[in-house]
Amino acid sequence: MSQETKKIAIAETGGEIHLGGEDAKKTIRIWFDCNCPYCRRHWIDNLDNYIAKIEAGELHLVMIPVAFLTTYSVEAGSLLFGMVPYGAGLYLDVFRDAIFHGISESEGNDEAAVSAKIGALFENIIKPYLKENNLSQEDFAKNTAAISTEKIKGNTERAFEKGINGVPHIE
Numbered sequence: 001m002s003q004e005t006k007k008i009a010i011a012e013t014g015g016e017i018h019l020g021g022e023d024a025k026k027t028i029r030i031w032f033d034c035n036c037p038y039c040r041r042h043w044i045d046n047l048d049n050y051i052a053k054i055e056a057g058e059l060h061l062v063m064i065p066v067a068f069l070t071t072y073s074v075e076a077g078s079l080l081f082g083m084v085p086y087g088a089g090l091y092l093d094v095f096r097d098a099i100f101h102g103i104s105e106s107e108g109n110d111e112a113a114v115s116a117k118i119g120a121l122f123e124n125i126i127k128p129y130l131k132e133n134n135l136s137q138e139d140f141a142k143n144t145a146a147i148s149t150e151k152i153k154g155n156t157e158r159a160f161e162k163g164i165n166g167v168p169h170i171e
Contacts (some may be wrong), residue, residue: 015152026059032064043095049098051092079118
């Protein structure tokens with residue numbers, strides 16, 4: 001994680017994850033599913049460009065995770081909300097791995113595969129971050145235990161209410 005990425009403002013409000021300042025020249029809102037192969041391709045192709053524009057103060061990116069597809073959609077999306085209080089660097093590290101190196105859509109409802117992927121995210125990214133920053137796993141567990149799947153379910157319902165039935169959906 002770069003020092004610059006650590007300086008990106010990150011916040012969560014109303015089920016939306018905001019990266020960058022709201023005073024940026026442009027705002028893009030992206031509805032996505034963590035287990036969607038089309039979303040995966042979109043993020044692989046565009047995330048670095050978005051980050052560069054956020055760092056330059058040109059873009060305010062609003063990320064809205066939904067669960068259209070699988071159990072992994074819910075679990076990974078919920079995990080993303082839990083990363084927000086720890087800053088943009090950790091959030092983006094977990095996001096990249098959860099999306100870019102997630103599990104295949106065909107395994108998205110396999111509880112063992114989903115559990116293994118979420119466990120790997122914790123072991124490979126979150127646990128080292130906690131150690132590096134002298135944070136306890138117990139405090140992390142307490143802080144993230146309050147993160148529920150309700151935000152993902154709420155976003156999914158809002159998407160359908162708005163007529164969004166496919167992702168990535170960019171506004």
